[in-house]
Amino acid sequence: VQSLIDQIANDVANLVGSGKVADYIPALSCIDPQQFGMAVQTTSGDSFATGQADTRFSIQSISKVLSLTLALQARSDRHRVGKEPSGDPFNSLTQLEYERGIPRNPLINAGAIITADCLVSDHTEAKQALLDLVRQLAGNSIHFDEEVAASERETGARNAALAYLMKSFGNLENEVDQVLDTYFHQCSLAMSCRELANCFCYLANAGKHQDKAIVDIARARRINSLMLTCGTYDRAGEFAFEVGLPAKSGVGGGIVAVVPGELALAVWSPGLGPSGNSVAGTEALKLFAKNSGLSIF
Amino acid sequence: VQSLIDQIANDVANLVGSGKVADYIPALSCIDPQQFGMAVQTTSGDSFATGQADTRFSIQSISKVLSLTLALQARSDRHRVGKEPSGDPFNSLTQLEYERGIPRNPLINAGAIITADCLVSDHTEAKQALLDLVRQLAGNSIHFDEEVAASERETGARNAALAYLMKSFGNLENEVDQVLDTYFHQCSLAMSCRELANCFCYLANAGKHQDKAIVDIARARRINSLMLTCGTYDRAGEFAFEVGLPAKSGVGGGIVAVVPGELALAVWSPGLGPSGNSVAGTEALKLFAKNSGLSIF
C-alpha cells in the first residue's frame, strides 16, 4: 500500500495546483494550492500516508457524513429527508421547492441542514455532541475553526434561503439561526488526511471503531450507499463509474473513500474542478482504484 | 354607472361567500366572507359605490403598485427587476434561482421585495414615505395594521427565503430584516373600495392626482401594462382575455382595475379562487367590462 500511494502521489504531481481553490470565504481562498496529501487506514489497524497527510484543512461537506452518523445514533427520520440522488447542482432550491421542502438526500446542503436541525432537537449542546463524536473517532485535538465558521455565516445567504424555504414547508423544528450556527460549525472542522482516514474507518468496519459500535452494520452500509450515490455533488455517477467506491468530497479539497471490509482513505489537494471536487484528489482516487483493483463492483 | 354597478352587485350575490378566505394569518382568516363592495372613481371627478364600499380590508399585494409608484418617482432600476410575466405561481423560487436572483417583474413577491429594498435605500423612513404617498392619494386616515404586519412576519419564512436567495445573488442592498419589515407593513395597509378607487385614479389620469403629477404619463402607462401582464398572479392572461383591463389583486379579496383615460374601480369580496383572486370580485370585473363595453382591446 505504501508504494502504491507513493506512486500515486508522484503520478498526480502535475495536477496539484490545477483547478480553482474555493474562494467564497477568505479563510479558504488563501490556501496554497500546491499541496497534496493521502492517507490509508485499514480495518486490521495498519496505516499509511504520503505527502502532506498531517496538514489540517477545512473538511467542509465531508462533515455531513459525521453529523448524519450522530443523528442516526438517536433516530431514523424517514420522511424529512430522501435517499435519492439529486441530479442537480449541490445547492439547488428548485428541486427543494418542487418537492415541498423535503431535501433529496442528507449529503446535499439542504439535507445536512435538516440533519443539523435533528441534532439541535436531540442534544442540549449539539455542536459539542458532534465534536465529542469526532474526537472519539479521530483524536482529542480536533476543533472547530471559529474564523471559518464566522465567515460561513457572513456569506451564508444561500443556506439561509434553503433553511427558510424548508421552514416555510414546516420541515424545520428549530430557529433558523440556531440550526445554521450548528451547520456552519460542523463545516469548519479542521482535520488532516491521516485524521480523516482514522475517522472514517468505522464505515469500512461494519460500523465499529476499535470494537465499539458507532452505528450498526445496516446503518453503516446505508451511509456507504448514500456516499456512493450522492457523495460527490453532481458527479456521483461519474465517481461510481470511474472509482467504484463510496466517497464524500468537500470544497476544502478533501475526499474520503471507503472500501467496505478493508480500509478507509483520504486525499486532499485544494484545487477544485467545475463540480467542486478536488482535481488531483479525484485522479488519485481513480488511480488507487485502478491500481489496487479494489472496487465494490 | 350607478345602475350598472348596482346590477353587478345583484348579479354576483350568489358568488359572494364562495371560494376560500386567505387563512395563512389569523387576522385574515377571521374575516366574514359574506361581504362585497365596489366603487368607481372617474377622471372627471365623479364617484359611485355599491355594497360595503366603505369597509376597510387588508389590501395586501395591491400595495405592490403603490410601492412601485413611489420607487419610480426616484429611480428607474432597469437591471434589478424584469418586466416579463412569470408564468408560474406567484411566489416561486425556481424561476428566481434560474434567473440568478432577478425577479421576473415588480408585481410578484420577489419583485416587490426588491422595490422595498429600493425604498429603504432611497428614504430615511421608507414606511413613512409610503404612508405619505398613500395618504396624499386616498386620505389622511389610512394607516398600517400593525397586527397584520406582525402576523406576516411570524409566517414570513417563504418571503425570507426569497430575500435571502436574492441576497445570495447580490441583488439586495439592505439587511433582509429591514427590507422585510417595510414589505410586511405595506401589505398590511387597510383601505376601503372607495379609498382604493380614489387612490388608483392617477393611473387612469395620465399619472396625475388632482392636477398634481404623481408619475409622468410614460411611467403611468408602464405601470398599467405591468398590471395587465402580471397583476393577477398566474391568471393574468385569463384576466386580459376576459376582462381586458389592467388590474391588481390581493389575497385580502380586493382587486383594483383601470380604464385609461376614464376611471379606476375597486371591488372586494374575501372568498378567493385557486389562483388567489377574489371569486366574486373577478366575476364583477368581467360583468363590468362586458356590460359597459369598456376594454383596452
Place this chain on the structure above:
Amino acid sequence: VQSLIDQIANDVANLVGSGKVADYIPALSCIDPQQFGMAVQTTSGDSFATGQADTRFSIQSISKVLSLTLALQARSDRHRVGKEPSGDPFNSLTQLEYERGIPRNPLINAGAIITADCLVSDHTEAKQALLDLVRQLAGNSIHFDEEVAASERETGARNAALAYLMKSFGNLENEVDQVLDTYFHQCSLAMSCRELANCFCYLANAGKHQDKAIVDIARARRINSLMLTCGTYDRAGEFAFEVGLPAKSGVGGGIVAVVPGELALAVWSPGLGPSGNSVAGTEALKLFAKNSGLSIF
C-alpha cells in the same frame, strides 16, 4: 401618418442590418438583411407605407394569429390550449411536459400546432381553408412558399417532438405528419408589410373586414389580448411596457401591431435580436408608439 413613418424609417436606418438573420433553414438565411419596410392601414380606409413595404417575406409565426382566427370561427376549445404567458423561450418542452401536454397559449409553437390540429379536424382541406381566409383579407395572389414549407419539414425535429409529446398526453386528434404539414405551410406564407397591414386591420375594426365579420368583437378583443400578453416570444412584457400595443412577431423579421379602433401596422427587417424579434422592427414600433402617442394604456 406618412411623415411619421418616413421619419421612423430614417431614425432606424442605422439599426437595419444589425441582429442576426434566422438561419435554421436556407430559404430564410439567404435574405439580404439590409431591408426595412413599414405599412399602416386605418379602419377608415387610409393606407400609408414606407421603405420596402411591398416586398414579400416569410411571415412565419405571425401566421399563428390567422390560423387561430380561422379556428375560432368554428369552435372554442377551452381545455386544449391555455391563455397564459409562457414565461419561457418560445419552444420550451419543459412547461408543456409539466402541464401535461396543454400548451400555455395559442401563440407559442405547441399551441399553434394544436390550432393546426383543430383546422385539420374541422376542414376537409385545412391548408386551402386557411389560404382562402388570408386571400379574403389580403388579396388573391397570396400563396404558400413550398420551398420554405419543405425546408421547415426537413428541420422540424423540435416541432415533431412537441407534437408527439402532446399526442402522448392525448391532446392531438390527428396524425402528427398531417398536422405538421398544415403547420409548416401556414408558417411559409409570403406577404408584404402592406398586405399584412391590410390583413390584420380586422383586429382594429371590431373583427370586421370591409363590413364583413371575420370574428365577433369579443373574439377580436381576445385575440388582441393574447397578442399583447403572448405575441412576442419571451419579450411580451417588454413589448407591452415599451410599445403598449398588441403585436405578433415572426422569425422572418416581420411584426404586426394593432391600435384598437384605429389602425393596424406592419414592419419588417430581417435582423433578429436574441429573443427572435426584428431589431429594427421593434425599435420602429417603439418610435411609432412614442411619437404618435397611441397606446392602449
Place this chain on the structure above:
Amino acid sequence: VQSLIDQIANDVANLVGSGKVADYIPALSCIDPQQFGMAVQTTSGDSFATGQADTRFSIQSISKVLSLTLALQARSDRHRVGKEPSGDPFNSLTQLEYERGIPRNPLINAGAIITADCLVSDHTEAKQALLDLVRQLAGNSIHFDEEVAASERETGARNAALAYLMKSFGNLENEVDQVLDTYFHQCSLAMSCRELANCFCYLANAGKHQDKAIVDIARARRINSLMLTCGTYDRAGEFAFEVGLPAKSGVGGGIVAVVPGELALAVWSPGLGPSGNSVAGTEALKLFAKNSGLSIF
C-alpha cells in the same frame, strides 16, 4: 441458497398480486398478476430457482443493459450519454431539454434510444445482432415478441418525442423510425427468471460468460455501477440503500440484480409500485440481501 429463496417466495406471497400491472399496452395489461418467480445463477456454475422461474415475460427496460453491453463491445461514446442519476421520473423530457439532448445515463429511455442509435450505426442488422448476443448468453430459443413490439410502436408517442428532441439537438445519427424500431424490439424480448439469471451472470463474473469475455472487467464494473445508481427508475437511491446491489428493473415486473464475484439473480412478479418497480420483486430482493448478508457496501 435454495432454502433461502424458497423462504423468500413464502415471505412475499402476500405481496404477490398487489401493485398495478403495466397497462399502457394490451400485451402487458392482460398478464395474470398472481405470479412470482425467482432464480439464481452463481459464477461457480450452480443454479437455483423457485416459483414460476421458467415462465417467460416481457423484460422491457432490463434489455437496456443488454443493448448497452453490445454497444460497449464496439465503442465508447463519452459525449452522447451521461453517467449521472437522473433525479426525475424515468422518461422526463425536461432534463433532456435542459441538457441539450444529452440523456443523463444509458438506463433511462432517452439514453437507451441513443444506445439503439449506436447499434443501428454499428451493425447492418442491429436487431439481429442484439438477438445473437442474448442467445449466446441465455439460449437459442430467445426471441422478440412481435406483438409487444407492435404495441409499443402504437403507443410510442412519448418515445418519439424523446427521439425527435434529441434529433433536434443533433444527437441522433439515424432516422427516428429505424432507431425506435430497434428500441421497441429490444423491449419486447421475452425471457424467464432462469434465463435472465443466466444471461446476467457475466456481470458477476468480471465480464465473462463461460470463460468467454463479453466485455472487459472495467466495462463490467461500470455497467454494474450504472445499474446501482440508475437502474431502478427514480428509486435507485432507495434500492442502493435497502438492497445494496446493482439492479435493473422493467415494467414487465422483472428485476435482475448482481452480486459481483458471486452470482446474478432475477425475480419477477407483474404488480408494480408507483415508481414502476415490481412490488413483490423489490421486497424479495430486500429479503435476499438482508438474509444472505450479501451487499456491496
